[in-house]
Amino acid sequence: MLKLLWLVPTLPLAGFILLILAPGRLSKRLSAFIGVGSVVLSALLTVGLSMEFLQSELPGNTYRQILWTWIAIADFTPRIALHLDSLSLVMILVITWVSFLIHLYSTEFMVDETDYQRFFAYMNLFVASMLLLVLADDLLFLYLGWEGVGLCSYLLIGFWYQDPANGYAARKAFLVTRVGDTAMALGLLLLVTHLGTLNIQLLMERASQAWPVGSTLALVAAALLLGGAVGKSAQLPLQTWLPNAMAGPTPVSALIHAATMVTAGVYLIARTHVLFELAPPVHTAVAVIGAFTLLLAACSALVQTDIKRILAYSTMSQIGYMFLALGVGAWSAAIFHFMTHAFFKALLFLSAGVVITSLQHEHNIFKMGGLRRQLPLAFWGFLIGAASLASLPLITAGFYSKDLILWQVWSSPLGGPWLWAAGFIGALLTAVYIFRGWFIAFFGPVKTTVGKKPGILMGIPLLLLSLLSIVGGWVELLPMGGDQPFFSSLLHLTLPELETGYRSPGVELGLQFIVSTVSLLGIVLAYLFFLSKPQWRQTLLEKTPVSALRRFWYVGWGFDGVYHLLLVRPLQWFAHFNRSDFIDAFSRGMGWLLVWPFLWLARVNRDDFIDAFYRGMAWLAQVGHQGLSRTQTGLVRWYTGGIAAGAALLIAMVVFL
Structure with a gap:
């Protein structure tokens, strides 16, 4: 069955071709059937492939499928080839199944749109591009998928292009990510020039043989790849495009944040981990960038009023946790959090979409309120997603993955107390900002009349994602729960295991207790300031320094203003000269x-x-x-x-x- 691996990205791609070649000729039902059907077939195929992969004893625990030679110039022969190992297996399972649920949700959410067929064509291309990216055996082939998701993000963020603001958001996402993509392209040129290949496995082998640790070439190559990862994953300093990306339809936001696009940078660093291990300063920079991003984004999420922008800044913060883990060598922990994050972030976005459509496309949480009885499905879905995001102890998937990251940041030789403190403070802020949104939107007096309520096609994805947001962490049990790290053991077939140097169950249990306590404290603070004692918040905001800080965080720490002054205005002057x-x-x-x-x-x-x-x-x-x-x-x-x-x-x- 492994020989059918090529069908995993081909099926969504075939769906895109069918939809795009018959513009306006297909009914909505047929468009949805092609769009959803191609993705669910791909998802079912990944299940069969994973079962055979886990049962087979493959050489090197990998399966390589060469389709054809792309270019043949002297010794440079990049191929259209697919590479399946434990890392890419986890990625395609998450991408296909989460994308399927989002597609199914979209059939009802977008039913009133005239460009229904175009929407599913773009969504299918998005999924196909991401699958190519994670299955590519060659960095040049990977770059094709990399640019494919960039193109699709532009098309989908600007889907409602009649509004100039949406077109601006799409262009901004495209241009900002091009900065990182240019750095990545330069990195690929450097690698092929000095190592003679772009085949990922051969490249890592040659790099470890040719470049000593700390080599200048290794530093430059890793830094350029990091530039590409920072752009795609919306990390400092190229994070400004992501909040504006909320201009697209809610299923698009869910797809970008949960299963595609922003996780591409995390995958790239994990896949080329050898280069980062050869460049310790760049490897450390990954952790530092992640730490700063998770804190800055969490502070901005704390003061947003648009429910989707709260979740956008939340994604930046959670990707920051993944970068933090990658930067200390906790490779499997980063991918574990990628998986759980895909579940609860898709759930949060789709629950928010139910609220938005029911309130005539209202996004402001302060114009919501009292929705817990009128929209019970969204209420419980958002609660489960928020609890998992806030790492509610023991009963949510997010707890297991975030706890693993924080423990390995503490115990890693590349980590330490300062990086752990950033993750610890981020955990507190996360609990406050997500439950702030939940309390304001679903409690208190009703402020906007509920119109359309979700049907079964929107309800099924919410139920399944709610289940995954609870049980998804059980694949990596805590030591006190049996010490059965199935997920880490699977990924260690591909990624190196973190050598902590010591293992103290008492210290680990103590840190778990501290993080769990701070998460619960964040929920209590959100309850007091935004539901039980709102006058406390009002009193606090009346203080001038607090009000000024709130405005500063609201505009994303002023990055947009600085970039506009230093880059946009000079270019506009030159263009109009x-x-x-x-x-x-x-x-x-x-x-x-x-x-x-x-x-x-x-x-x-x-x-x-x-x-x-x-x-x-x-x-x-x-x-x-x-x-x-x-x-x-x-x-x-x-x-x-x-x-x-x-x-x-x-x-x-x-x-x-």
């Missing part, structure tokens, strides 16, 4: 410089000119006399020194010249 006027002005200036001497000669009085010449000669003689007379000081030693210096200079000239 009238080049013809500039050329005319330049020509007039050059003409004046060339003509002016002749005009001066034509107008000058020749008699005055002759007198001026002689006056100038007299002035030069006078200045020369004054200068020479100052040398007659009457000091004999200065005369002697001058004669000696002159004699030495004369001798030197005779000898050397």
